Amino acid sequence: MSAMLTSLDAATDRQWIRLHERLAGISDKHPDAVFASSLGVEDMLLAHAIFEAGLPIEVFTLDTGRLHPETLALAGRIRERYGVTVNMVQPDPAAVKKHVDEHGAFAFYESIDLRKACCGIRKVEPLRRALRGRSAWLTGQRREQSLTRTELAESEFDAAFGLQKYNPLASWTLEQVWEIVHALDVPYNPLHEQGYPSIGCEPCTRAIRPGEDVRAGRWWWEQKLSKECGLHAGQVKN
Template sequence: MEERKLALQPEEIHELNSELEDRSPQEILEYAVNKIEKIAFACSFGAEDVVIVDMLSRIKPDTSVFYLDTDVLFPETYDVRNRMVEKYNLNLIAYRPLLTLEKQAEQYGESLWQVDPNQCCSLRKVEPLQRALCELDAWITGIRREQAPTRANAGVVEIDRKFGLIKWNPLAKWTNKQVWDYIIAHQVPYNVLHDKGYPSIGCIHCTRAVKPGEDLRAGRWSNFEKTECGLHQ
């Protein structure tokens, strides 16, 4: 990927990360959307992401919000999407894979997610995200350090070297309890699968409910040594 010029200098990003570390997610979001014009929120409609939508609705409701429609999301995910659009009047942008499921099967074989989930994620998530980010200077995510070892060192603001822009993680230091306390306190719509043992929700074929005592992301790609889809690596 061709290297892009960052909207902020690395030294400034480093200073901001230290300065904003102890600020609230709302303060971090407010700074981000007012500092950078070409910024958008990537929403997966998980618990963290519906919290950020609610926060943005109170801070800067016209902030761009997009999602990646892999064509194999749970019906419950589409349901919360619709409820979020209705409640917050979202101008939601969908990015879909270049290949339909039928074309993917023709080129890569049936059920690619069972054979090569990394390739499937690359086609249905990573490439669409690249298109979503290509005109932006920064993006906002809902990742938290507590979610997985791969996210333990996430800064509240950092350079996303994979996609060549700035990445804001306003909930980085929040706990799962803080996320759910916010959802309840503000009556934020959420995916009902969370009530059925799904703390982390992706595509139908690669997500299962977790068992008591399992890691929050144990239900993702549970038959593979895979913990990320490639968006946050």
């Protein structure tokens, strides 16, 4: 279990200690558990806890072929800092080519259906492949992040992928995440300091404006309040 960090707010420190206990419990129950990291700040905090505790939870990210250079560079920083190589799971190149040949390289701007089709090829199918045969997976989702996540459970059965799903940071606030990240000098994506609280594929993500919702920069040309890509199918409300 992690030692107390005396520089932290007491509530944050309790969250940090509880997170380590939670991760150890998940690892004991599911030795084959994997963590799907977006390489966002929440996921970097979670990865730090996993690496520092030496837990056998495999960390991977979905390399869609359209990630920001800053995001890809972060995988290298993880290797330098922790001596761990993040598995970069990529989409089927034939499926990508077929979609682009039929609809164009930027078809996702044309309709929600085409955007979801692109997400399905570049994100959902690779995730399904990465989770195949596993008994559990982890995410860095938090309830604060969007309207679709306000009821997010720390543990739930993921019927879409057929395994247990854990969201250990569900009750955390963004302030608590950053407090830990700064206290422990956890590496993070520099785009967060350029107005990107939520970072996905480069053509589908923009910086948000003051006062905007934290997810406003994702699929910013769409007007729907429910903006999910299909990775967390139980939260999608059409």
